[in-house]
Amino acid sequence: DIVMTQNPLSLSVTPGQPASISCKSSQSLLHSDGETYLYWYLQKPGQPPQLLMYKVSNRVSGVPDRFSGSGSGTDFTLKISRVEADDVGVYYCMQSQQLPLTFGGGTKVEIK
Amino acid sequence: QVQLVQSGTEVKKPGASVKVSCKTSGYTFTSYGITWVRQAPGQGLEWMGWISGYNGDTSYLQRLQGRVTMTTDTSTSTAYMELRSLRSDDTAIYYCARVNDFLADAFDIWGQGTMVTVSS
Numbered sequence: 459d460i461v462m463t464q465n466p467l468s469l470s471v472t473p474g475q476p477a478s479i480s481c482k483s484s485q486s487l488l489h490s491d492g493e494t495y496l497y498w499y500l501q502k503p504g505q506p507p508q509l510l511m512y513k514v515s516n517r518v519s520g521v522p523d524r525f526s527g528s529g530s531g532t533d534f535t536l537k538i539s540r541v542e543a544d545d546v547g548v549y550y551c552m553q554s555q556q557l558p559l560t561f562g563g564g565t566k567v568e569i570k
Numbered sequence: 571q572v573q574l575v576q577s578g579t580e581v582k583k584p585g586a587s588v589k590v591s592c593k594t595s596g597y598t599f600t601s602y603g604i605t606w607v608r609q610a611p612g613q614g615l616e617w618m619g620w621i622s623g624y625n626g627d628t629s630y631l632q633r634l635q636g637r638v639t640m641t642t643d644t645s646t647s648t649a650y651m652e653l654r655s656l657r658s659d660d661t662a663i664y665y666c667a668r669v670n671d672f673l674a675d676a677f678d679i680w681g682q683g684t685m686v687t688v689s690s
Binding site: 493495497499501506507508509512513516518550552554557558559560561562563564 | 605607614615616617629631632665667673674675676677678680681682683
């Protein structure tokens with residue numbers, strides 16, 4: 459199975475400041491079709507997860523452009539350029555390059 | 571709008587079975603798959619498997635194979651997940667989500683979750 463490792467485990471951020479979350483995979487997520495199947499989800503408190511990004515850097519409709527995804531191979535990053543109060547929750551990366559699909563352990567973002 | 575509405579809280583004894591439903595609306599059920607993800611209390615997310623809304627093809631997490639069955643009823647646009655021989659470590663919130671192949675098979679719409687507690 460592909461192991462997804464996120465860092466840090468938690469992050470406390472002042473509103474308006476940037477935040478960055480790392481996600482590393484134990485194997486390359488580059489598929490033979492040339493695509494990289496890495497996703498980001500945010501689980502706000504008491505809610506189901508919601509999709510933020512697909513294929514590394516594609517924002518889902520409605521996700522603010524403060525969020526950006528980057529990376530390739532085994533190293534990926536989610537950046538929030540200016541954190542807002544509504545961004546609190548646990549962020550998960552997930553891979554679908556290979557079955558079984560696997561999630562990172564999550565990064566909890568809090569507001570200072 | 572697209573909605574996935576799950577059945578309610580369940581409390582089961584070890585060894586029993588549970589069947590969770592996921593009723594969908596607002597889109598063509600047969601054009602998308604459904605995936606199931608669970609979350610133990612205070613823990614992260616675990617993918618359980620996937621079922622095609624088109625033909626019922628399935629793929630399961632190997633360590634659940636033999637205990638889990640995912641099905642669909644296209645007449646009611648509902649997906650089901652049955653888990654048998656329940657153990658205490660199956661206690662979790664179970665989520666269904668739509669698999670959107672226009673978004674590279676991302677899970678774009680989620681149900682509200684169903685709490686399943688396994689306790690003697």
